[in-house]
Amino acid sequence: MSIKTYQLPKLRECFKLVDKNALHWFPGHMGKGMKQMQQQLKSVDLVIEVHDARIPISGRNPNFKHTVLGVRPHIVVLNKKDLIHEDAVSQVEQKLAKDGFSNLIFTNCKSHTCNGVRKVIPLATKLINSSPRFNRSEQKDFCMMVIGVPNVGKSSLINALRNRHLHKSNAAHVGAVAGVTRSVQNRIKVVHDPPVYLLDTPGVLTPSVSNIESGLRLALCSCLQDHLVGEEVIADYLLYMLNKEGNFAYVEYLGLEQPTESISLALLSHARKLGKTQKVRSVEGGYNIRFDLRSAAQSFVHAFRAGKFGPVLLDRDKLTC
Numbered sequence: 632m633s634i635k636t637y638q639l640p641k642l643r644e645c646f647k648l649v650d651k652n653a654l655h656w657f658p659g660h661m662g663k664g665m666k667q668m669q670q671q672l673k674s675v676d677l678v679i680e681v682h683d684a685r686i687p688i689s690g691r692n693p694n695f696k697h698t699v700l701g702v703r704p705h706i707v708v709l710n711k712k713d714l715i716h717e718d719a720v721s722q723v724e725q726k727l728a729k730d731g732f733s734n735l736i737f738t739n740c741k742s743h744t745c746n747g748v749r750k751v752i753p754l755a756t757k758l759i760n761s762s763p764r765f766n767r768s769e770q771k772d773f774c775m776m777v778i779g780v781p782n783v784g785k786s787s788l789i790n791a792l793r794n795r796h797l798h799k800s801n802a803a804h805v806g807a808v809a810g811v812t813r814s815v816q817n818r819i820k821v822v823h824d825p826p827v828y829l830l831d832t833p834g835v836l837t838p839s840v841s842n843i844e845s846g847l848r849l850a851l852c853s854c855l856q857d858h859l860v861g862e863e864v865i866a867d868y869l870l871y872m873l874n875k876e877g878n879f880a881y882v883e884y885l886g887l888e889q890p891t892e893s894i895s896l897a898l899l900s901h902a903r904k905l906g907k908t909q910k911v912r913s914v915e916g917g918y919n920i921r922f923d924l925r926s927a928a929q930s931f932v933h934a935f936r937a938g939k940f941g942p943v944l945l946d947r948d949k950l951t952c
């Protein structure tokens with residue numbers, strides 16, 4: 632196999648700035664969902680907080696700490712483990728342990744043989760049995776609430792656990808866009824004996840994103856809806872991050888000769904490669920055919936989300952703080 636060497640461009644130190652309001656996504660169902668979660672706390676024994684492993688710090692909703700965490704035992708599941716480097720796992724573990732998260736499990740809900748998925752119920756029941764159950768001490772069944780920001784894989788985790796323990800098909804609705812689950816759902820049984828039920832909840836973000844770069848990372852991982860931020864802005868941030876990581880797998884994918892820092896050049900090349908054009912009305916009255924940069928941006932970002940550029944830990948810079 633030949634290894635390509637590239638003449639590297641001078642790395643830029645910034646990415647396209649986006650208006651903070653574009654990163655503000657807190658529709659009504661999120662506020663309502665948060666209230667429903669708080670109300671449900673008395674009927675659950677444990678909270679499972681799911682994160683996207685690519686953004687273990689940026690993807691954390693700090694409001695959960697004051698609203699739904701603290702009363703019941705708590706497990707952090709870092710899902711989409713297949714999209715980060717194997718060697719990043721221990722770095723993330725160390726950082727989160729330093730931040731006070733001791734019950735951590737990495738999962739890949741797309742794999743039927745994931746070891747992490749296998750560990751969730753045994754760890755959860757162990758934690759419940761070693762904590763006071765308060766109003767639920769007479770209950771024979773266990774109930775756990777699955778929380779997290781949008782699109783991190785909460786429903787997928789419930790389905791994976793149900794599949795593993797009951798060999799039953801999916802019961803929670805999974806989708807590739809943020810905001811599929813819009814209210815706290817009915818209990819879903821995932822284990823027979825002792826009975827274990829899980830509550831799926833809507834993904835909830837903070838009402839305001841304080842840091843633009845964290846917001847762009849959330850957008851890149853599909854925790855916000857793309858059209859709110861803009862596909863070309865997300866694509867620009869992706870290009871900036873891949874260059875910063877020294878990950879040039881995008882060069883061939885986009886049909887480029889060399890790495891580039893220019894998102895316009897990258898998208899033009901990709902649109903040309905895909906043959907994506909659009910008709911644009913000209914001032915003279917007719918139509919001009921132009922390369923469709925928006926479709927190219929969508930395709931670039933989707934390729935990243937599908938793992939086409941290999942594993943990427945977006946929060947690497949936050950692990951040393």
Ligand SMILES: Nc1nc2c(ncn2[C@@H]2O[C@H](COP(=O)(O)OP(=O)(O)OP(=O)(O)O)[C@@H](O)[C@H]2O)c(=O)[nH]1
Pocket residue numbers: 710711712713714738739740741742779780781782783784785786787788804805806807808809810811812813832833834835
């Ligand atoms: N690569 C990868 N993709 C995953 C994994 N788990 C879930 N997904 C994908 O992530 C997307 C979101 O999954 P969901 O289970 O719907 O996420 P959610 O957190 O319930 O989403 P909301 O209801 O929007 O809050 C889907 O396209 C899943 O197929 C995983 O471990 N690895």
